[in-house]
Every structure is written in C-alpha cells, then in structure tokens.
Amino acid sequence: MNDHAAHGHAAHGHAAHQHGGAQAGGLSVSESGYTLELDATILGTGPQTITFRVTGPDGRPVTEFVPEHEKELHFIAVRRDTSGFQHVHPVRDDNGVWTTELTLTPGDWRFFTDIHPAAHPGTLTLGADVAVAGPYDPRPLPEATGVARIGDYAVTLDGELLAGEASELTLTVNRDGNPVTDLEPYLAAFGHLVALRVGDLGYLHVHPEGAPGDGVTAPGPEISFMAVAPSAGTYRLYLDFQHDGTVRTAEFTVRTTAKAIATAPEHADHEQHGHHEQHEQHGHHEDHSHHAHHGHH
Numbered sequence: 001m002n003d004h005a006a007h008g009h010a011a012h013g014h015a016a017h018q019h020g021g022a023q024a025g026g027l028s029v030s031e032s033g034y035t036l037e038l039d040a041t042i043l044g045t046g047p048q049t050i051t052f053r054v055t056g057p058d059g060r061p062v063t064e065f066v067p068e069h070e071k072e073l074h075f076i077a078v079r080r081d082t083s084g085f086q087h088v089h090p091v092r093d094d095n096g097v098w099t100t101e102l103t104l105t106p107g108d109w110r111f112f113t114d115i116h117p118a119a120h121p122g123t124l125t126l127g128a129d130v131a132v133a134g135p136y137d138p139r140p141l142p143e144a145t146g147v148a149r150i151g152d153y154a155v156t157l158d159g160e161l162l163a164g165e166a167s168e169l170t171l172t173v174n175r176d177g178n179p180v181t182d183l184e185p186y187l188a189a190f191g192h193l194v195a196l197r198v199g200d201l202g203y204l205h206v207h208p209e210g211a212p213g214d215g216v217t218a219p220g221p222e223i224s225f226m227a228v229a230p231s232a233g234t235y236r237l238y239l240d241f242q243h244d245g246t247v248r249t250a251e252f253t254v255r256t257t258a259k260a261i262a263t264a265p266e267h268a269d270h271e272q273h274g275h276h277e278q279h280e281q282h283g284h285h286e287d288h289s290h291h292a293h294h295g296h297h
C-alpha cells in the first residue's frame with residue numbers, strides 16, 4: 001500500500017514519511033499482496049510453538065526479506081486487553097516457514113509480523129487474530145502514570161504523544177534509584193519501542209533517535225524516539241531494553257495530548273495559513289527522518 005511504501009522511502013529522508021508514520025499498521029492480515037498465514041489460530045495455554053509463513057503476491061511463501069534492526073522479521077504477540085506483550089524473532093527455514101516460541105494465557109490474541117519483503121518498497125505490518133482456549137480473565141487498562149517498574153528498574157516516560165504529528169518521547173532508565181548509563185545495544189539500538197492503539201491494536205511505527213556507536217548517542221539513562229499517533233486516543237507503549245545481559249520490557253499507557261493541528265478552517269484566508277503551517281511541519285519532520293535514518297545504521 002502507498003502508506004507503507006512511503007514509510008519505506010522515509011528511511012531515505014522523504015518528507016512523505018509523515019503520512020506513512022501516521023497510519024496505523026497491523027490492522028489487516030493481508031496487505032499489498034503479502035499475507036500472514038498462521039498454521040494454527042486456536043492455541044493452548046502456556047509455552048506454545050508457533051509456525052507460520054508470509055505469502056507473497058505469487059501465493060508462495062516469501063524467503064527474501066530486507067533485515068530491519070538486524071532481523072528479517074519482528075514478531076509481536078499481545079492479548080487483546082494489551083497484556084501479555086511478547087516481542088520475539090522467529091527462525092525461518094529455506095521454505096519460508098517461520099517458527100517461534102510464545103507463552104500464552106487464555107483469551108483473544110493479536111499476532112503481528114513487521115517485515116520488509118525484498119520485492120516490496122518498504123516495511124509492512126500484518127496482523128492476525130488467535131484464540132487461546134480457557135477461562136479468560138481480561139485485565140483493565142493500566143493507568144497512565146508515566147512510570148513503569150520492572151523488578152529493580154524504573155523507567156519514566158517524558159514527552160507528549162500527538163495525533164498526526166511527530167513528537168519526541170524520552171524514556172529514562174533507573175535501577176535502584178540510580179541512572180543506568182551502561183545500557184547494552186539490543187538489535188542495533190539501546191531500546192526498541194512498540195506502540196499499539198487501544199481499541200483496535202493499530203500498530204505504530206516508532207523510530208529510535210541515534211544508535212550505539214554513532215558517537216553521539218549515550219548508552220542511557222535516556223532513550224529517545226520519534227512517534228506519530230495516527231489519531232487522538234489511548235496507546236500502549238512497550239519498551240524493550242537490555243541491561244546486564246537481560247532484555248526487559250517496560251509498559252506504559254499514554255493518552256495523546258490535545259493540540260490544535262490543522263483543523264478544518266472556517267474561512268478561506270485561514271485555510272491558506274493552515275497550508276503554510278502544514279508545509280513547515282513536513283519540513284520539520286523531514287529533519288527527523290534523516291535523524292532516524294542515521295539511527296538505523
């Protein structure tokens with residue numbers, strides 16, 4: 001689809017990135033001829049082996065992918081109540097069959113594959129529903145506190161998430177009250193952030209700013225990202241970071257900040273002003289695309 005094609009080109013610094021980034025991904029099991037085919041859509045609880053393939057426009061399993069963040073395929077599993085988040089990297093065989101392990105609890109789940117097929121101009125996120133049998137105990141949405149605690153670690157979230165506009169989110173990692181300044185590179189970044197829209201689990205593309213070894217990005221305590229919310233609402237953010245050899249996930253609930261962005265002008269003279277603002281916004285965003293581009297390498 002055009003929006004994802006735009007996303008792919010964004011890595012090369014096109015201003016069109018804004019449009020791609022503002023579209024939620026993962027809402028469809030098939031896009032641009034690529035389809036996520038799970039071998040089983042009813043699964044049991046506990047440790048489960050998941051097998052699947054991504055078929056291409058010719059109907060055959062795809063075996064050629066462009067790695068993004070060192071991996072050909074990023075697999076996200078989350079229960080529909082946004083609990084149980086898992087971000088794993090399945091292994092592919094020569095026939096295009098992927099295998100991974102997940103630990104599941106009863107309920108309705110959504111599985112996502114974030115991929116860049118070699119024959120496609122950009123990344124795609126495909127999503128599929130899975131049912132896990134058993135008594136479902138749906139969890140209420142955690143409160144938007146801005147702090148996530150995982151064992152000895154506390155991660156704070158600063159910055160505002162805006163609808164339709166790129167903004168910077170900064171996550172700060174502390175351990176036992178002290179800033180962590182020796183985060184370990186994990187998949188060519190000091191952190192990976194996945195954002196999902198509450199209500200439909202629309203998947204957002206989030207770009208890290210800076211990368212390990214670029215000479216300017218410190219290994220903590222702060223990790224920065226550029227994100228665009230496709231609409232006003234509530235989102236769940238999941239930050240994967242590695243320290244002392246272990247990858248941990250910090251989870252946040254975030255509501256978009258209300259902001260006057262290019263609302264329908266009531267008068268023609270205002271409309272022109274609106275266009276002008278929008279133009280500036282694109283230019284501003286393009287800078288960040290370049291920034292993100294460097295971060296990927």
Ligand SMILES: [Cu+2]
Binds near residue numbers: 071074089
């Ligand atoms: Cu991944």
